Amino acid sequence: EDKVVQSPLSLVVHEGDTVTLNCSYEVTNFRSLLWYKQEKKAPTFLFMLTSSGIEKKSGRLSSILDKKELSSILNITATQTGDSAIYLCAGETGGGADGLTFGKGTHLIIQP
Amino acid sequence: DADVTQTPRNRITKTGKRIMLECSQTKGHDRMYWYRQDPGLGLRLIYYSFDVKDINKGEISDGYSVSRQAQAKFSLSLESAIPNQTALYFCATSEPGTGDRYTFGSGTRLTVV
Numbered sequence: 001e002d003k004v005v006q007s008p009l010s011l012v013v014h015e016g017d018t019v020t021l022n023c024s025y026e027v028t029n030f031r032s033l034l035w036y037k038q039e040k041k042a043p044t045f046l047f048m049l050t051s052s053g054i055e056k057k058s059g060r061l062s063s064i065l066d067k068k069e070l071s072s073i074l075n076i077t078a079t080q081t082g083d084s085a086i087y088l089c090a091g092e093t094g095g096g097a098d099g100l101t102f103g104k105g106t107h108l109i110i111q112p
Numbered sequence: 113d114a115d116v117t118q119t120p121r122n123r124i125t126k127t128g129k130r131i132m133l134e135c136s137q138t139k140g141h142d143r144m145y146w147y148r149q150d151p152g153l154g155l156r157l158i159y160y161s162f163d164v165k166d167i168n169k170g171e172i173s174d175g176y177s178v179s180r181q182a183q184a185k186f187s188l189s190l191e192s193a194i195p196n197q198t199a200l201y202f203c204a205t206s207e208p209g210t211g212d213r214y215t216f217g218s219g220t221r222l223t224v225v
Contacts, residue, residue, distance in 0.1 A: 009152070034214070042202065042216040043155075088154060099145055099170060100214065102154035 002027045004091050006103035014111050015081060021074040021106045023089035031094035033065050033072045038086040038105070046074070084110045115139050118203050118217035125193050125224055133188045133220050135203030141215070143206045144186040145170075146178060148199040149219075155202060161186055193224040
């Protein structure tokens with residue numbers, strides 16, 4: 001059974017801090033690892049990672065995949081209150097099956 | 113208009129009632145999915161479909177059924193709703209390729225009382 005585990009499940013930091021969110025995965029016929037941000041309703045796409053060791057960046061957010069360790073991290077630097085959200089990690093299955101296996105999410109709260 | 117539209121947005125129903133959640137998309141994607149989200153549990157896959165004639169069970173299909181009426185429409189039914197089916201339901205579509213391939217609807221918040 002495919003499994004994605006995120007840690008921590010919740011995190012409270014102060015504005016300006018840097019945070020690192022963790023994701024480990026066991027996914028059959030692994031294709032990619034995706035990160036989403038969920039604020040109110042639908043998850044919004046952040047990153048898709050397929051190659052190990054190549055960092056993807058978008059502003060203050062960055063992410064990297066380690067296929068040897070079956071893990072990924074999402075970094076947010078100089079956090080702002082607008083970064084408060086649930087961050088979801090998902091492993092994508094290739095081959096005959098399809099779809100995403102999500103972790104439980106990390107609930108990140110940024111205090112002013 | 114949204115690329116993936118879910119109706120209704122919110123619904124309260126009674127135990128034992130049949131209810132249908134509808135999803136339509138303008139993305140032209142062949143692949144469609146239904147997920148449910150419970151607090152603290154992330155999203156879990158209920159059913160997915162590769163095309164009109166293809167339906168596949170996901171992780172938690174018991175108590176649910178689906179219908180792919182057309183490429184653009186994928187509906188989820190609860191034949192006899194029970195309280196533990198209270199959740200936030202998402203429809204999603206995807207296309208081959210890389211990057212932002214999955215498009216999620218805004219969700220349907222279902223409460224079974």
